[in-house]
Amino acid sequence: MRNSNFNIYVTFSLVALTVLSSCDEFLDVKPKDALATSETVILDKSSAESALRGLYNALGDAGYYGTSFQSIGYLSGDNIQWTGSQSQVQEFINRKVNADNATISSAWNAIYRTINRANNILAAVLEIKDATLSESLRSQILGEAYFIRGLAYFDLARTWGGVPIVTSPTKAAGDNANVAKTSVSDTYAQALKDLDAAEPLLPETIDRYRATKKTVWALKARYYLYQNNYVKADEYATKIIADVRYKLLKPFNAFFASNARGTDESIFELFYNGTTEVNAHRNQWQPQSNGGTRQWAPNDALVKLLNDPTIGGTRSTLVAKDNQNRWYGNLYYRTPASDPSYIIRIAELYLIRAEARAQQDQLNDALNDLNAVRDRAGLLAITASSKEEILLTIENERRVEFALEPHRWFDLVRTGRADEVLNVTEPFRLVFPIPADQVLTDGDLVPQNDGY
Structure with missing residues (x-):
């Protein structure tokens, strides 16, 4: 508190x-x-x-x-x-x-x-x-x-x-x-x-639950990465990384395990008290034996990645097995459902800067940021010989670092990789349809997105 x-x-x-x-x-x-x-x-x-x-x-x-x-x-x-x-x-x-x-x-x-x-x-x-x-x-x-x-x-x-x-x-x-x-x-x-x-x-202060100037800087770093403005993405990510009050915590699960909240890992998260304010994620991820529905779960490919000690490292704690030997996601687990929603973590800023620097051909600096995230996950530093190799490695690192957070789809869309990785062969599906009831209200003002 x-x-x-x-x-x-x-x-x-x-x-x-x-x-x-x-x-x-x-x-x-x-x-x-x-x-x-x-x-x-x-x-x-x-x-x-x-x-x-x-x-x-x-x-x-x-x-x-x-x-x-x-x-x-x-x-x-x-x-x-x-x-x-x-x-x-x-x-x-x-x-x-x-x-x-x-x-x-x-x-x-x-x-x-x-x-x-x-x-x-x-x-x-x-x-x-x-x-x-x-x-x-x-x-x-x-x-x-x-x-x-x-x-x-x-x-x-x-x-x-x-x-x-x-x-x-x-x-x-x-x-x-x-x-x-x-x-x-x-x-x-x-x-x-x-x-x-x-x-x-x-104010230029630290507050994990409320917006401050630093929260703005963090979101600007993400914004500029989406706009392919790598100089600005680098600039704003550096503003956050330079503040020692934001840290990559060890082990990986230190920012969410044992009812942790508002840790040095967090730039912006949302608080739920579990009674009048409930985070519904918990019910969707946890298995029936833990009082949930497990309506969505890590797939076989993700389980394999997270449990590979050379890829997932200590991020394997994001998944667990229930009493029926089925894998489930364990980022949201608290009873009552008071888990925070993590909007921006410091790990994202390191990987934003790594990508921005790789795009600027600052390959050694990019590797340093990438390896900082890997080190926190208990993994050895890697080397790469080309810009393309580093960018692909960053993409793969983001996949496991944010395995149960809402980044993967947006990452592949913004980098133009959704077709190759996800087999999205219809380009109009890279954005979602405007809800039908909105179009029915006034299709002249709010027409449906092309293709739908």
């Missing part, structure tokens, strides 16, 4: 809890479905802080980083198998997702609800006249809202491509109803615009 101006992880207020119901149309959000849908709701310091807690709550919702959005990233890769019977989940494994897929709709709606809460905060907090709300706290609240909105638009862009950009709050039915879908470049540009706005407003 940590002390701060207020605790993000405390049980949220009744105001926040009453806004979790899903809305059918993100552009036509009913007032009850969005926090602070009236300017009169956020009136003072206390209500502004309550609104911010609600924003983090939305980020950790089951539809967003609580389960659905993350599952898109790992079910669509080549590490996970589906053991249940729901055909809509198998669509991700087969990489043949349909527009009526419930997970797609859940993630889309959850992300736009998060954006709407951020929009309400950004509109209202500037207008607060409360002597107890210091300007530094006002700036911090605004900065955190910008950061989360920037993360949301980044996630929308890499999942769906171009989407509608909504930056004003939905206060009544019909607000923002005529916002058209934009291009993927415009959607990414909005993400960067929000991160740029957040950066000067936030």
Whole structure:
């Protein structure tokens, strides 16, 4: 536990809890479905802080980083198998997702609800006249809202491509109803615009659960890697790696085993208390003998990689066997379901910088970063003779380092390797379909992505 101006992880207020119901149309959000849908709701310091807690709550919702959005990233890769019977989940494994897929709709709606809460905060907090709300706290609240909105638009862009950009709050039915879908470049540009706005407003401190200037730098490093801007990706990754308060912990499972949370490994994670705030990942991964459903599990290829001492090393602790001798994922295991959702870890920054430096032909420096991650996993340093060999090694290292985190699909799409590795022969499937109900609402404004 940590002390701060207020605790993000405390049980949220009744105001926040009453806004979790899903809305059918993100552009036509009913007032009850969005926090602070009236300017009169956020009136003072206390209500502004309550609104911010609600924003983090939305980020950790089951539809967003609580389960659905993350599952898109790992079910669509080549590490996970589906053991249940729901055909809509198998669509991700087969990489043949349909527009009526419930997970797609859940993630889309959850992300736009998060954006709407951020929009309400950004509109209202500037207008607060409360002597107890210091300007530094006002700036911090605004900065955190910008950061989360920037993360949301980044996630929308890499999942769906171009989407509608909504930056004003939905206060009544019909607000923002005529916002058209934009291009993927415009959607990414909005993400960067929000991160740029957040950066000067936030303190340069360490907080594993809340956005700070350093959290912005970490996400910018990821953003620039996706944009193939390797100089900037290197620059922002270095800002984080240079801070000794972020560390690659040994052994590998030190950041999640034995109920660990908020460790030096973590740059940004989400807290769940297991009662009013539950991380639904646990139920999906754990076997029936541990009170879960094991509806998704590591496939044979991943199990082989993780248990190979020359590849997985101590990362083999990500998987375990149940009483029926079946492998299951063990990143999420706590009872009650209070496991954090890991959004950014320091290992990612090392591998971002390794890739960025390899792309800049700084091969020795790239190997140093790659080998730092390998050393933490109990593996020997490697050598490579060419840029192409190093890049492939980094790709393979990311596969096992983030085996149960939502990186694999997005990695292969951004590097243009999804066809070769995953046999995605229809290029339109590199982005997912806009949910069918959104297209039905107004296909002229939000047309379906090409091919679907």
